[in-house]
Amino acid sequence: MLDMGFRDDIENVLQQAPVDRQTVLFSATMPRGIQDLIRKYTTNAENVRIEPQTLTMPAIDQVYYEVDRRSKLEALSRIIDVQDIKCSIIFCATKMMCDQLTEHLIARGYIADKLHGDVTQAMRERVMKRFRERKVEFLVATDVAARGLDVDDIEVVFNYDLPHDGEDYVHRIGRTGRAGRSGRAITFVAGREIRKLESMIHLTKGRIRREKVPSVEEVEEKRTNQTFELLRETLEGGEFVKRDSLIDRLLDQGYSSTDIASALLHLLSADATRAPIAEPEPARESAPRRDYGDRPERGECFERGNRSGRDEEPRRGRPARDISHVSDEPGMTRLIFTAGRLSEVRPADIVGTVLGLSGIPREGIGAIHIEPKHTLVDIADEHVSAVIQSLAGIKFKGRKLAVFIPDAK
Helix, strand or coil, X not given: CHHHCCHHHHHHHHHHCCCCCCCCCCCCCCCHHHHHHHHHHCCCCCCCCCCHHHHCCCCEEEEEEECCHHHHHHHHHHHHHHXXXXXXXXXXXXXXXXXXXXXXXXHCCCCEXXXXXXXXXXXXXXXXXXXXXXXXXXXXXXXHHHCCCCCCCCCEEEECCCCCCHHHHHHHHCCCCCCCCCEEEXXXXXXXXXXXXXXXXXXXXXXXXXXXXXXXXXXXXXHHHHHHHHHHHHHHHCCCCCCHHHHHHHHHCCCCHHHHHHHHHHHHCHHHHCCCCCCCCCCCCCCCCCCECCCCCCCCCCCCCCCCCCCCCCCCCCCCCCCCCCCCCCCEXXXXXXXXXXXXXXXXXXXXXXXXXXXXXXXHEEEEEECXXXXXXXXXXXXXXXXXXXXXXXXXXXXXXXXXXXXCC
């Protein structure tokens, strides 16, 4: 916990404690900072260590995917979409990777936030509150930041980067499958990391099987099924505004009803305005691939498709929601930007423009909701004036941009 900024508080308590005392210190790891505290504030300390194999989690379904480093984001996105994951912790090795991955996930339309050593305690509490309330789907964290997290019903733990050792691996996957529930742990490996993963599994006496990254076709099939179910439920519920006159006009011009429906679905699809990107690279064949803890098993890695179907646009096949013009986050104000989906606005465009022109920290930007003709952006109260003043009147997506608080234009 020292890297989280608590060392001064710990030392302050120990300095004021009676000299005649018994001191017991608990830590999941033993970095140099903790060892310095032990030497400074204890005498003849005994080190009690829990053996790693006693921490294994038999109720957790563990799998790994062999992917090239450059393809991790694409693999992660496909797995999330196909498995319809809504609550997960994603572990990264560094603070920089946490920042970058969080930005990429937000740009792709996922609701994500981050925790690492540079996040203040106040921000940490705010992020954890949103995560527990399911206002954040994906929490991207380093090992240090995730120590002591107490959140129930976490569906999946992702090891986006391989942990340092077996103990860290066990600690990570222990965030899921709690209180007798089943859980899942998914690990990405590339190249020689397979050998490292094998040693971790041997240490923890667990079993991890290899799986294949979902193909483009599988992702599209999942999204099609979600759209079908949404349409079916809407039709059965009957709670929608009929557009008979508009449809009749199109029918009178010779368009078939199926073509009209297909065109409408195309316009509503996130893919309609998205340019294709290159197919991700398959993992290099650097070692035999197998289910560790069981008999060897071989298979293919990335399955190539005609296109990846991804870039920095939202693509979740989830029902549309009524978005309020008032932020539901304490300390945040919702602003209106007069450019939206019809102007091909993406979350990354909003984030980059706000940060680049206003100079506010990334933590000052909250939820982003892109509507057809405008975008709703949550901004921390203390940065609202700076954002409005910096962005008002700039040229954005080929037109003059206005930024204002709803009902206060």
